[in-house]
Amino acid sequence: MSGVVTTTGQGLVVSGAEEHFNIVIVGHVDHGKSTLVGRLYAETGSLPEGKLEKVQAICRQQGKEFEYAFLFDAFLEEQEQGITIDTARTFFTWKGRQYIIIDAPGHKEFLKNMITGAARAEAALLVIDAWEGVKEQSKKHGYLLSLLGVRQFAVVVNKMDMVGYRQDVFAGIEKEYRAFLQQFGAVPERVIPVSAKFGDNIVYHSQAMPWYEGPTVLDLLSSFKKETASADQPLRFPVQDVYKFDVRRIIAGRLTAGRLRVGDSLLFSPSNKRANVKSIEAFNVEPPPMSAEAGQSIGITLDEQIFVERGEIATHPGNLPHVSTSFKANIFWLGKRPLERKRKYGLRIATKEVECEVVAIHRIIDTTDLNQQQDGTSVNRNQVAELTIRTKSPIAFDIASSFEATGRFVLVDEYDISGGGIVTEMVPDEQESLREEARRRDFSWVKGEVSVEDRAKQYGHRAAVVLFTGGRHTGKSLLARKLEGRLVAEGRHAYLLDGENLRRGLDADLSEEEKGLTAEMARRYGEVARLLIDTGLIVVSTTNPFGLAYREALEAIRTLVHPAPVIAVHVSKTAEEPPPDTDVVLSGPVDLDAAIKQVMEALKHRRVLDESLNAKPTPQYSI
């Protein structure tokens, strides 16, 4: 035995190693994961003084056989039932590396705890009982490791003592399990025969299995490589928050890929805003940093006061994330009730949170037999599935195989994180071409000296479009005129954009047939609205030029003026389903004053009219 173990977990000291490494132990229930960890700690001298003796004494007292697992199964219930309920983090140091061993439960009831453990890991040991062979959870855990992005792992065939240390039994399990892993391209670093109970091939080479010449479990741990965060990839900087504690307006977040330097030009998706990095802010760092790389939690200031918010992803101009409302994904479901199509869930991807629904469940993946496919209308707890998700508004994201952190997400059902998944494919939605147009146009938009925020402060309101939607003869034009009048009377900068004026001027070159095409008309209309928005105006308008195609027009206008808000007001004679995300619904006979009041409230709610625009910053506690 070489190396010096100075430390232990569970209430003991862990020495100062220069490298930390997270390892998760997974596998079917009762295949001996906790025993493996216990043996590893005991034989490397990593247990607290007297801990082993104490647990042994308790066992004698309670008349049960001592098991190494008892060292880590902390809860009374865990010891009484002899199973691990929840993931424990324990620590030990070996050859200058501090290992954080995450002992994950193997019982299928506790799959969410296993996933919690594995999602934190840099490498994994997958334990299979030689006596029982490959079981359901052995396969499920193997598959999930791959889905969770844990690519470094080894298979540990435990309880070799129960099969007389026979090489043929070991070889059979190795062959079967490798064949299973191969179906999704996973390759273990090693397959090691051990007996955790008797200490074979854990820290010391086994005398009972001279036919095995590979590394012990402890040797193997040292051979796992520390994967450095993806600093060499293109930049991904999801915005976590924007702070204004003092004179600095700091964009805070953690780089998930690449590098960022002072002076870099950044693009924010999906808002398409652009600015340069003025400084990297840090507390108690002298001199201030000039660059940062993947993994770091940082804060930056920009040379322009652009409005960006949490959930946007900053990148360099040459390598942008996808932007869409739709993507395909592989997910695992942990929810108390099944995942269903058409239900509303919260989607969280990097720092973005948005409402979403599952539009299609393509197949349920049977992790014990990957060739079998099942169709389904719902996904049950602990199942894995392939599906298409649609979000309420466009989001920036990546494909998980290219960018891990911005390509994986969780689904929230009511209050609970109920599933997780990885993005496998971007699905272009119907707004794709308009979004591309908006992107190209915004990236090369020539700006003056005055920023959008400057204008908002000067005017005391933000720019927006108020769009009255609905069928013919519902009073939309009258409402729009009244609203414009009311806003101007209150000192706001508002303008009534009437579609008829565009038809006679800008659209005069179009044939009557072309004027009937909603898509092109909406595109022109949206681009004009975009220009007016940039002047800081509240643009008031109706969908009159689009007739009954107002839903389609509304979506197109939203895409083109994004990220400026579109406040949609739906007007109808009788109650009817308004377009999605309508702010104000007016049905039946309309009381003009009451209606205008409702729209004004919506403008406040959406922070177009915002008293804080001129307010002083709130004082903060400072030390």
Next chain:
Amino acid sequence: MKHLRRLEDQSVYILREAYKHFDNLAMLWSIGKDSTVLLWLVRKAFFGHVPFPLIHIDTSYKIPAMIEYRDRLAREWRLNLVVGQNKQALAAGMNYTMGRDVCCTALKTQALKDLIDEKGYTGIILGVRADEDSTRAKERYFSPRDKHGDWDFRDQPPELWDQFKTTFPPGTHIRIHPLLDWTEINIWEYIKIENIPFIDLYLDKGDGTRYRSLGCAPCTMPVKSTAKTVDDIIEELRATTVAERAGRAQDAGRGMEMLRKKGYM
């Protein structure tokens, strides 16, 4: 040093998530080394600012030097300090001789619960570490507590890829643990590289003893040590096999599991 920066990055990320998601957030500051490092990390996360109040639960039995130190720092650093105390239990004469878990539950757990009720905090940041004891080893970064402040460790929420439990039903609250991945030695290494001020009870001042973990005077024992500097402490910790909380009486037996189930920190 890189490993400390990684720990720092993760803790800062967690603190910022907490600040973003909880309107009524507070941090527990025990004056000890861990929560003082945590306070430093808050200043890192928010660029020198501490944008929420600090709670100190005063059992009235704390080592007197701790209270002096607390009040001095709060003054000098202009901290928004909120002190919680179970005055009713103290008036009724509660002390450790009535049973350590009874006393801890009344003067710490109940005092904290009362304060949470009174102030309506929905998020409480704490400096607990996974390596302190085996129940803390099973904690989440964001750990929900029910209406009674109880911890349901049998059914903890999944935590995936830095996506935490930040939504919760009314009446419940979330405990936030940014230091979960830190070990005792990491704390001291970080204190050293950042030059963080700490209370000198942790150092031997000539009598050959020092405190390794701080709590109430009757239930916290100093350890034999001649460590007079942070470097000495780090050196000593590299060699020891004695548990950090060996001097803390409430940890004996199943004490900590029972206490923490009921909402102990």
